[in-house]
Amino acid sequence: xxxxxxxxxxxxxxxxxxxxxxxxxxxxxxxxxxxxxxxxxxxxxxxxxxxxxxxxxxxxxxxxxxxxxxxxxxxxxxxxxxxxxxxxxxxxxxxxxxxxxxxxxxxxxxxxxxxxxxxxxxxxxxxxxxxxxxxxxxxxxxxxxxxxxxxxxxxxxxxxxxxxxxxxxxxxxxxxxxxxxxxxxxxxxxxxxxxxxxxxxxxxxxxxxxxxxxxxxxxxxxxxxxxxxxxxxxxxxxxxxxxxxxxxxxxxxxxxxxxxxxxxxxxxxxx
Amino acid sequence: xxxxxxxxxxxxxxxxxxxxxxxxxxxxxxxxxxxxxxxxxxxxxxxxxxxxxxxxxxxxxxxxxxxxxxxxxxxxxxxxxxxxxxxxxxxxxxxxxxxxxxxxxxxxxxxxxxxxxxxxxxxxxxxxxxxxxxxxxxxxxxxxxxxxxxxxxxxxxxxxxxxxxxxxxxxxxxxxxxxxxxxxxxxxxxxxxxxxxxxxxxxxxxxxxxxxxxxxxxxxxxxxxxxxxxxxxxxxxxxxxxxxxxxxxxxxxxxxxxxxxxxxxxxxxxx
Numbered sequence: 001x002x003x004x005x006x007x008x009x010x011x012x013x014x015x016x017x018x019x020x021x022x023x024x025x026x027x028x029x030x031x032x033x034x035x036x037x038x039x040x041x042x043x044x045x046x047x048x049x050x051x052x053x054x055x056x057x058x059x060x061x062x063x064x065x066x067x068x069x070x071x072x073x074x075x076x077x078x079x080x081x082x083x084x085x086x087x088x089x090x091x092x093x094x095x096x097x098x099x100x101x102x103x104x105x106x107x108x109x110x111x112x113x114x115x116x117x118x119x120x121x122x123x124x125x126x127x128x129x130x131x132x133x134x135x136x137x138x139x140x141x142x143x144x145x146x147x148x149x150x151x152x153x154x155x156x157x158x159x160x161x162x163x164x165x166x167x168x169x170x171x172x173x174x175x176x177x178x179x180x181x182x183x184x185x186x187x188x189x190x191x192x193x194x195x196x197x198x199x200x201x202x203x204x205x206x207x208x209x210x211x212x213x214x215x216x217x218x219x220x221x222x223x224x225x226x227x228x229x230x231x232x233x234x235x236x237x238x239x240x241x242x243x244x245x246x247x248x249x250x251x252x253x254x255x256x257x258x259x260x261x262x263x264x265x266x267x268x269x270x271x
Numbered sequence: 272x273x274x275x276x277x278x279x280x281x282x283x284x285x286x287x288x289x290x291x292x293x294x295x296x297x298x299x300x301x302x303x304x305x306x307x308x309x310x311x312x313x314x315x316x317x318x319x320x321x322x323x324x325x326x327x328x329x330x331x332x333x334x335x336x337x338x339x340x341x342x343x344x345x346x347x348x349x350x351x352x353x354x355x356x357x358x359x360x361x362x363x364x365x366x367x368x369x370x371x372x373x374x375x376x377x378x379x380x381x382x383x384x385x386x387x388x389x390x391x392x393x394x395x396x397x398x399x400x401x402x403x404x405x406x407x408x409x410x411x412x413x414x415x416x417x418x419x420x421x422x423x424x425x426x427x428x429x430x431x432x433x434x435x436x437x438x439x440x441x442x443x444x445x446x447x448x449x450x451x452x453x454x455x456x457x458x459x460x461x462x463x464x465x466x467x468x469x470x471x472x473x474x475x476x477x478x479x480x481x482x483x484x485x486x487x488x489x490x491x492x493x494x495x496x497x498x499x500x501x502x503x504x505x506x507x508x509x510x511x512x513x514x515x516x517x518x519x520x521x522x523x524x525x526x527x528x529x530x531x532x533x534x535x536x537x538x539x540x541x542x
Contacts, residue, residue, distance in 0.1 A: 022374075022375070061371075061375060061378075063369070063371060063375045063376070063378035063379045063382065064375070064378050066378065066379065066382035066386075067378040067379070067381040067382045067385075067386065068386065069348060069382070069386035069387070070341075070344060070345050070348050072382075072386075073341060073344040073345075074341050074344075077340060077341050095371075097369060097370055097371050097395070097398075098334070098368060099368055099395060100332075100334060100366075100368050101420070101421070101422040102422065103293075104293070104332060104334045104335070105334070107332075107334035107335050107337065107338040108334045108337065108338070110338040111334065111337035111338045111340070111343075114338075115337075115338065115339065115340035115343075116340070124368070124370060124395035124397045124398070125397060125427075125428065126395045126396060126397045126417055126420075126428060126429065127395070127417065127420050127422060127424050127425065127429075128422070128423070128424020128425060128426065128427030128428055128429070129423070129424045129427050130422055130423050130424040131422065131424050132424075146397055146398065149372070149397075149398050150372070151372040151373065151398060151399070151401055151402065152399070152400070152401050153398050153399020153400045153401040153402050153403075154398065154399060155399065156396075156399030156400050156445055157396065157397060157399055157438065157441060157442065157445075158397065158398075158399070160441065167428065167438065170428060170431065171428065174427055174428075
């Protein structure tokens with residue numbers, strides 16, 4: 001999927017919402033866990049079926065599937081295929097945080113872009129250029145580099161000065177020189193919205209995937225104010241706030257309501 | 272597995288060899304690919320059955336399994352279980368390069384330490400402390416942090432100065448203060464052997480996982496000279512040099528010969 005298509009979807013849906021799927025059997029409605037033979041799939045499918053019109057992207061967190069072994073991984077494949085075939089307009093992200101030497105990264109690219117129909121995958125930049133470029137050889141596919149993450153540990157290395165410049169800025173700058181850099185996007189946590197002004201100076205045109213609004217305390221308004229560009233350039237993720245809005249029989253309606261509230265806020269900002 | 276057990280195995284086997292399993296259908300013996308219903312499993316099983324007595328560790332590269340979708344992931348599980356049940360004395364590493372916010376890293380820990388019987392997993396340090404510590408809450412399990420990798424892209428960030436100190440040294444230093452840091456190990460590429468003297472000043476007691484000997488040009492002698500500590504503290508990995516020593520009917524014997532040559536070199540260094 002091209003970034004132009006994402007931009008058009010944002011205009012059409014008046015939304016830059018990314019739905020995050022982090023299914024957790026302990027937090028899911030107990031009636032569904034008890035009655036379903038495939039609770040991970042059924043839960044995620046139901047949520048996506050209810051809120052797809054309110055979001056432009058879906059981000060699947062692979063860890064929450066891998067934790068359940070082969071069954072979980074099989075569900076991951078099935079879910080990715082379900083979403084892509086029923087909602088091809090949704091920008092489908094594998095939140096997988098992969099990245100290795102070139103030879104190995106190429107295998108991960110095959111896993112997520114060929115064996116599965118993802119449009120993008122999140123990547124840790126620590127191993128540099130040749131660990132990322134294999135993902136960018138796929139036309140209209142994207143690597144979303146970790147830049148400044150929303151967690152506490154972001155302070156350990158990302159915000160440390162390197163040659164008088166913090167590491168995450170070096171990641172932004174340097175990666176812009178890599179092959180097919182126009183297919184790069186970046187993860188920037190909403191909890192670090194004050195950095196967005198500086199980030200936009202370095203990557204004015206790139207899309208940013210922004211977790212951390214809601215549960216983690218980031219402000220949607222601040223993210224939009226400092227992070228939006230001419231093509232909006234933001235995919236703001238919400239996972240737990242939508243998925244676990246209720247754990248009763250009304251979980252899907254509650255998810256719809258939560259997603260709707262976010263989309264309304266986004267619509268107001270877009271106008 | 273404790274590092275004391277690894278040390279005892281090193282003494283017993285006169286080897287600090289880690290066998291890397293990166294099975295590639297295009298490089299595997301064509302007769303096996305043509306005749307086997309499970310070529311990835313059969314190939315890896317045959318290699319392990321032939322060389323297990325010469326190595327103290329096996330490192331499975333998850334990407335080479337994920338690239339083949341659900342079938343590949345199922346094989347990954349089956350292979351890990353096969354190795355752990357038949358050769359419990361081998362230190363079993365998932366070369367998976369995971370790492371995410373704490374909540375998600377905990378799922379990856381479940382995937383590799385509960386759903387699968389790995390003793391250790393490789394982790395990218397970019398997201399800092401809370402992305403790594405969940406792996407260290409498992410007793411006698413290990414997180415192997417990327418420090419200085421063997422690829423070209425290592426120069427992009429790892430070797431850049433931060434507050435007058437290169438990033439990989441910050442990773443070594445800082446991580447030593449994390450909870451259960453004694454369960455940390457580090458990836459240091461053999462192609463960067465000249466850095467080992469400095470590395471040993473920062474992490475004198477930690478085990479180092481060292482890829483890059485052989486195909487990538489690193490010297491076993493230099494790695495041992497600069498990297499060995501009182502308990503040896505090295506797991507030197509060889510993948511392609513053993514796996515693809517021959518792609519004919521004699522592939523297992525050729526693998527044995529290649530592993531044997533490496534073990535003999537190690538024995539000489541250990542004496």
